[in-house]
Amino acid sequence: MPIVISLISLLMIGVPIAFLLAMIAILLIVYQGDQVLFLSFQQQFFAGLENYGLLALPLFILVGELMSASGMASRLVRMAAALIGPVRGGLAYVNLISNGFMASILGSAVAQISLMTQVMTPEMQRNGYRKDFAVSLSAAGGLLAPILPPSMMFVVYGVLAQISIGDLFITGLVPGAMMLLGFFTYIAWRARHDNFPLPLDNISAPNKQPSELPELQQGQEQTTKAGSKLGMLRQGLPALLIPLVIVFSILGGLATPTEAAALAAIVTIIVGKFIYRDFDWQHIPQAFKRAAISSGLILTLIGSAQVMGFVLSYQQIPLAVAQWISQVADSPLEFLLLLNVLLLFIGMFIDAIAALIIVVPILLPIAMNHFGINPYHFGLVVCLNLALGLLTPPVGAGLFVASSTSGESVEKISRGVLPFVLITVLILLLLSVFPGLSSMLL
Amino acid sequence: MHRLAKTSQLIANSERLLAGIFCALVFLLISANVLVRLIKVPIYWIDEAAIYAMIWMGFLAASSAIQADAHISVSLVTNKLAPQLQQLCKLASLLIMVIFGLCLLWLSWTWFEPLLLLQHGGDIDRFTSTELNFIYTEPTATLGIKKFWLWLIMPWFSFSLTFHSLARFLSQLFDPANTAGVEH
Numbered sequence: 001m002p003i004v005i006s007l008i009s010l011l012m013i014g015v016p017i018a019f020l021l022a023m024i025a026i027l028l029i030v031y032q033g034d035q036v037l038f039l040s041f042q043q044q045f046f047a048g049l050e051n052y053g054l055l056a057l058p059l060f061i062l063v064g065e066l067m068s069a070s071g072m073a074s075r076l077v078r079m080a081a082a083l084i085g086p087v088r089g090g091l092a093y094v095n096l097i098s099n100g101f102m103a104s105i106l107g108s109a110v111a112q113i114s115l116m117t118q119v120m121t122p123e124m125q126r127n128g129y130r131k132d133f134a135v136s137l138s139a140a141g142g143l144l145a146p147i148l149p150p151s152m153m154f155v156v157y158g159v160l161a162q163i164s165i166g167d168l169f170i171t172g173l174v175p176g177a178m179m180l181l182g183f184f185t186y187i188a189w190r191a192r193h194d195n196f197p198l199p200l201d202n203i204s205a206p207n208k209q210p211s212e213l214p215e216l217q218q219g220q221e222q223t224t225k226a227g228s229k230l231g232m233l234r235q236g237l238p239a240l241l242i243p244l245v246i247v248f249s250i251l252g253g254l255a256t257p258t259e260a261a262a263l264a265a266i267v268t269i270i271v272g273k274f275i276y277r278d279f280d281w282q283h284i285p286q287a288f289k290r291a292a293i294s295s296g297l298i299l300t301l302i303g304s305a306q307v308m309g310f311v312l313s314y315q316q317i318p319l320a321v322a323q324w325i326s327q328v329a330d331s332p333l334e335f336l337l338l339l340n341v342l343l344l345f346i347g348m349f350i351d352a353i354a355a356l357i358i359v360v361p362i363l364l365p366i367a368m369n370h371f372g373i374n375p376y377h378f379g380l381v382v383c384l385n386l387a388l389g390l391l392t393p394p395v396g397a398g399l400f401v402a403s404s405t406s407g408e409s410v411e412k413i414s415r416g417v418l419p420f421v422l423i424t425v426l427i428l429l430l431l432s433v434f435p436g437l438s439s440m441l442l
Numbered sequence: 443m444h445r446l447a448k449t450s451q452l453i454a455n456s457e458r459l460l461a462g463i464f465c466a467l468v469f470l471l472i473s474a475n476v477l478v479r480l481i482k483v484p485i486y487w488i489d490e491a492a493i494y495a496m497i498w499m500g501f502l503a504a505s506s507a508i509q510a511d512a513h514i515s516v517s518l519v520t521n522k523l524a525p526q527l528q529q530l531c532k533l534a535s536l537l538i539m540v541i542f543g544l545c546l547l548w549l550s551w552t553w554f555e556p557l558l559l560l561q562h563g564g565d566i567d568r569f570t571s572t573e574l575n576f577i578y579t580e581p582t583a584t585l586g587i588k589k590f591w592l593w594l595i596m597p598w599f600s601f602s603l604t605f606h607s608l609a610r611f612l613s614q615l616f617d618p619a620n621t622a623g624v625e626h
Contacts, residue, residue: 292499297513
């Protein structure tokens with residue numbers, strides 16, 4: 001109990017989340033008197049990152065940075081707009097479809113929310129949408145990132161569970177499509193109910209840097225006729241090379257998911273420089289620096305979670321939790337439902353990837369050995385559930401990123417994303433009850 | 443005070459630059475791996491080198507982010523407090539970071555045991571057999587160097603985390619008006 005109180009107190013006064021778990025690990029060691037663990041504390045911190053799969057993290061974030069520098073994101077939005085056409089609430093659909101494109105490129109929800117909030121919020125505001133709705137929708141679209149391939153959470157889960165990351169990616173396709181459909185249905189209802197605007201026939205030209213976007217908000221003469229629908233589609237096509245390179249290099253056995261991220265970065269530079277001609281070589285050092293900083297924050301969190309997991313394992317806390325769960329649950333369904341409640345709670349307080357690292361080694365053996373649950377199905381349920389934590393206070397990294405990039409308050413965004421969170425919970429329940437939904441493409 | 447903040451910024455800028463270089467190294471190594479495999483001349487140490495480059499990148503970036511106040515933290519509660527209480531929470535969280543950094547420094551010290559190594563005249567074999575500390579003998583899997591060279595990032599990270607946190611704590615205490623996050 002004193003440890004839980006310490007955790008909540010440290011969280012509430014604003015201690016960086018990346019170090020929180022390591023601090024709690026130190027407190028746990030002192031509290032339980034297991035000073036011997038201090039001898040390998042630093043080594044565990046380091047060892048938590050000695051993992052090939054984690055290399056995908058900085059590389060996918062790098063792809064995001066390069067995409068924003070080359071104006072590729074804006075072109076994908078224009079292409080999605082051309083695909084949707086003049087439908088009421090069109091830009092809301094465009095937002096989700098673009099998020100789907102991004103999810104299939106970036107793999108990191110936080111990177112995606114950061115990019116999409118910057119690209120879509122000004123566009124939607126100009127088109128007459130309320131800012132809080134535009135930001136909330138962009139943030140909710142981030143929920144697709146952990147499910148649609150290449151998902152960073154799947155990479156980490158695949159490493160932890162020692163199963164094929166490529167197969168995990170395939171497992172995510174059906175639930176990803178279900179989520180998109182669920183979100184579309186909600187938008188269609190809102191569009192009728194709140195009389196959403198029709199899309200304007202002019203969407204801003206691609207921007208070299210998202211940082212230039214605030215100028216568009218001021219209504220200056222920066223909007224240009226976007227050209228024909230065909231032109232918008234044609235302009236977006238080269239950007240689609242990136243997900244194609246990722247998927248086919250993995251499926252063709254040419255590259256691992258990590259290497260596919262590096263190839264995607266190369267393709268982004270080539271497309272940006274030689275096809276779109278918006279990319280400047282000077283963008284590259286800055287992109288590396290930004291990717292290093294963004295991934296450094298997440299990597300420290302993972303190292304911190306590793307130390308925490310190490311201390312918890314030594315004190316046999318996971319075993320106690322495992323015994324309790326296997327006593328309470330009688331069937332795979334009961335286990336999964338209980339798991340969902342537990343993970344929703346954990347996801348509210350701990351970052352998704354850190355929670356994954358803590359939870360999977362404890363619960364996967366129980367799921368497989370006691371209840372005969374397929375590890376791919378288990379991974380999907382756990383990842384989707386923990387992804388919700390991105391958008392739930394108090395530690396929803398997605399909320400904070402959306403808030404800091406848009407200037408909208410966390411409270412307003414939390415309210416706005418609630419319907420999307422509920423839709424995702426519904427899909428999670430469907431997946432728990434019908435496991436065949438996840439394995440139908442395998 | 444000003445000098446401490448300046449030094450902290452100087453260190454953080456260097457860390458960011460190095461982190462960027464390590465990120466570029468990760469990218470180059472992983473891309474090279476695909477290429478050398480395609481031309482059927484695989485290089486066995488590339489993966490391990492890329493992993494350690496990523497780890498150095500991560501720790502350098504994480505400590506520099508403390509100086510820039512770029513780490514994610516929960517502000518739902520503190521944002522609702524009066525300015526004086528907000529300042530108090532900020533000071534408390536920075537002080538906790540300083541204490542955490544000092545703990546990490548102490549843990550690095552007890553792990554590397556540099557004084558004991560010196561007492562053994564820098565003789566690693568004698569140090570290992572007497573102290574039963576194998577830190578200086580553990581090898582890397584493919585790189586052909588001892589692992590403690592790579593582990594050296596941990597003492598640096600511990601020092602840097604403490605230094606940046608202390609610099610921000612003192613700035614926040616004596617000059618709260620000028621302590622907003624520094625751009626990076």
